[in-house]
Amino acid sequence: MKSMYPFLAIAVAAACTFATRLIPFVIFGGKKEVPDAVNKLGKILPAAIIATLIIYCLKDVSFVSGNHGAPEIIAILVTAILHIWKRNSLLSIGCGTVCYMFLVQHVFA
Amino acid sequence: MKVIFKKAFKKTMPVLFGYLFLSSAIGLLFYNAGYNVIWAFFAGLFVYAGSGEMLLVSLLTCGAPLATIAFLTLLINSRHAFYGLSFIERFKNTKKAYPYMIFALTDETYSILCSIPERNNKDEDGKVMFAAAFLDHVYWMCGAVLGSLLGQTLSFNWTGVDFAMTALFVVIFIEQWKSFKSHLPVFIGIGSSIVCVSAFGSSNFILPSLIITVSLLMIFKNKICIKNEGKLQEAS
Structure with missing residues (x-):
């Protein structure tokens, strides 16, 4: 039984991850019409969630101690300014990431 | 394909x-x-x-x-x-x-x-x-x-x-910002995240934050949708 443990652990983790993603489809997905309120919510939710995900990425950055989140702030500014200017996703993300790697490895190391 | x-x-x-x-x-x-x-x-x-x-x-x-x-x-x-x-x-x-x-x-x-x-x-x-x-x-x-x-x-x-x-989310954030007239969802998302990070700590914030965000968006959804559709009509 002990050797089955890792298999079962992965199966349980997989099932539970899938379950969280499945919830809205089970509640609203059936054959019946999706309520208007949910349709509206679905349209306006992405902007709010993407904003939340940015905070999620920064949640462990300390802005009051250490380097005060300087590498993150600088790299986000580089990404955002490049994107507003050139509007080329790969360029913005590539330069932002290289800039961040340089900052954490050499400047704020 | x-x-x-x-x-x-x-x-x-x-x-x-x-x-x-x-x-x-x-x-x-x-x-x-x-x-x-x-x-x-x-x-x-x-x-x-x-x-x-x-x-x-x-x-x-x-x-x-x-x-x-x-x-x-x-x-x-x-x-x-x-x-x-x-x-x-x-x-x-x-x-x-x-x-x-x-x-x-x-x-x-x-x-x-x-x-x-x-x-x-x-x-x-x-x-x-x-x-x-x-x-x-x-x-x-x-x-x-x-x-x-x-x-x-x-x-x-x-x-x-x-x-x-992070950079990917920043770029998509900017695209979303440009395509919608109402920025209320963004402010609600950021606001409730920051409040929840300070209230629940960085490792537990995202669920309460999303619940607050969804609740607030449910309240303001009609207002936001009307404003966004105004933009779509202007564009077309």
Whole structure:
């Protein structure tokens, strides 16, 4: 039984991850019409969630101690300014990431 | 199909870099915990969730009971329960891939799909969405295998490459900002996140934050939709 443990652990983790993603489809997905309120919510939710995900990425950055989140702030500014200017996703993300790697490895190391 | 995958590859390229790094880090964690490349491969294939897999490694190592694994996995991935709300109708365009699309709805795939405007051709729309989701999954698997096999031999210093994920969200954030007239959802999202980080701490903030966000958006949804549709009419 002990050797089955890792298999079962992965199966349980997989099932539970899938379950969280499945919830809205089970509640609203059936054959019946999706309520208007949910349709509206679905349209306006992405902007709010993407904003939340940015905070999620920064949640462990300390802005009051250490380097005060300087590498993150600088790299986000580089990404955002490049994107507003050139509007080329790969360029913005590539330069932002290289800039961040340089900052954490050499400047704020 | 080739053209569609090419298009999807271009869209998902930022995820390629982010996932190769993130997933190879997890592959290495599995390896160090005594689980070789086969384990990393199957965990990546079936669990397919960054924070979920990191949690799984640590729980495996300490031999946590299955019920604990179930409970903590549900908790850490609870944010995903909100992602499907935007795709209940649209995923039907993917036809047979519908269940796979739900399974593969990670943070990054969700963001990429949000950044792909819905096409009038439903069949093509479904294919592009599937190609993007599938490619992301492939990158994830490649990362898991590479990390497990090469993790300890790579000499290049990759520290900080995971910022690609943050940069991806920043770019999609700007695109979203430009395409909607009402910025209230953004302010609600940021506001409730910051309040919840200070109230619940950085590791527990996202679920309460999303619940508050959804509640507030439910209250203001009509106002926001009217303002956004005003913009659409101006554009057309």
